[in-house]
Amino acid sequence: MTTTLTITGATGEVGGRVARALADDGIAPRLLVRDASRAPRLPGAQTRVAEYADHDAAVAALRGTDVLFMVSAGESADRVEQHRCFIDAAARANVEHVVYTSFAAASDDSTFTLGRDHWATEEILRESGLAFTLLRDNFYLDIFELFAGDDRVIRGPAGDGRVSGVARADVARVAVTVLRDPAAHRNVTYTLTGPQSLTLEQIAATLTEVRAEPYRYEDETLAQAHASRSVYGAPDWQVQAWISTYTAIASGVLAPVTDDVERVTGTAPMTFEQLLRTGA
Known part of the structure; x- marks a missing residue:
C-alpha cells in the first residue's frame, strides 16, 4: 500500500532538504506551501x-x-x-500521523520563550488523537555564525553555558528516515543534537580557525542585551525570544548530547567544524 506523504516547509531549509531527499529516493511527496511559485520542482x-x-x-x-x-x-x-488550527485541519482531513519539528528543551516554562510554543503544540498533538513523532531539535548549528555582528563578535548573556547544536542536514536525515517507515517511529520523541556540547567561546574559536578571521564571544548582562536589541524596534515578545536564546544556553538545559541522530539514521551527526568546512 502506498503511503501519501505531505511535506510542509518545502521552500525552507529543513523541509526543502526532506522533500528533495524523498524525491531522490523515488518517493513523490505532496508539497504544501503558501506560495506555489516558490515550491521546488521535484519529479512527480x-x-x-x-x-x-x-x-x-x-x-x-x-x-x-x-x-x-x-x-x-x-x-x-x-x-x-496557527498550529492548533492546522492540526485540527489535519485531523478533519483524516491524516493518520504527524511528524513535527519541536525544540530540545520544550516545556511550559522553557527558558527559551519560543520553546513554550513547541510544548503547547506537542500538547495539542497529544490531545488530537493523531499518531505523532516529535523531533525535538536543539538550536541549529547553521545559525551560530549569524550570531556574530559585522565586527565578528557574538554578544549575549550566555555566560559559560553550553549548547549541543545540531545541523539542519542531520535533522532532515532523521526526518527522512522517519518518513520512510513512520510506523516504526509512532508516538516516539527524539531529541536531536550534534556530537559536541560547546560554549559560545568555543564556537567563536572554531569560527576563527575555519574562517581565518578573528571571532570572539562577549558576555552581556541582561540589561545590556535588552539595550543592544531594543534599537531594532521589534515587538517585546521577539526581543525576549532573542535574549532567551542566550539565557537558555546559560541555563545548561541545552547542553546534553544525545545519540538519537545516529540511532535513527545509522550515521553520526556533524560537528560544528565539519559543517563550516563542508557547507552542508
Whole structure:
C-alpha cells in the first residue's frame, strides 16, 4: 500500500532538504506551501497551497494525506493558534500521523520563550488523537555564525553555558528516515543534537580557525542585551525570544548530547567544524 506523504516547509531549509531527499529516493511527496511559485520542482510531486491559519484551505490541501511532516510555523505572537488550527485541519482531513519539528528543551516554562510554543503544540498533538513523532531539535548549528555582528563578535548573556547544536542536514536525515517507515517511529520523541556540547567561546574559536578571521564571544548582562536589541524596534515578545536564546544556553538545559541522530539514521551527526568546512 502506498503511503501519501505531505511535506510542509518545502521552500525552507529543513523541509526543502526532506522533500528533495524523498524525491531522490523515488518517493513523490505532496508539497504544501503558501506560495506555489516558490515550491521546488521535484519529479512527480504535487503542490498544494494553504496557510496554517486557513482551516478550510488546509483541510482541502491535506485530504488524502497519510503522514504529514509539519515544520513549525514562522515565529509570531500567534504561532500556537496557527498550529492548533492546522492540526485540527489535519485531523478533519483524516491524516493518520504527524511528524513535527519541536525544540530540545520544550516545556511550559522553557527558558527559551519560543520553546513554550513547541510544548503547547506537542500538547495539542497529544490531545488530537493523531499518531505523532516529535523531533525535538536543539538550536541549529547553521545559525551560530549569524550570531556574530559585522565586527565578528557574538554578544549575549550566555555566560559559560553550553549548547549541543545540531545541523539542519542531520535533522532532515532523521526526518527522512522517519518518513520512510513512520510506523516504526509512532508516538516516539527524539531529541536531536550534534556530537559536541560547546560554549559560545568555543564556537567563536572554531569560527576563527575555519574562517581565518578573528571571532570572539562577549558576555552581556541582561540589561545590556535588552539595550543592544531594543534599537531594532521589534515587538517585546521577539526581543525576549532573542535574549532567551542566550539565557537558555546559560541555563545548561541545552547542553546534553544525545545519540538519537545516529540511532535513527545509522550515521553520526556533524560537528560544528565539519559543517563550516563542508557547507552542508
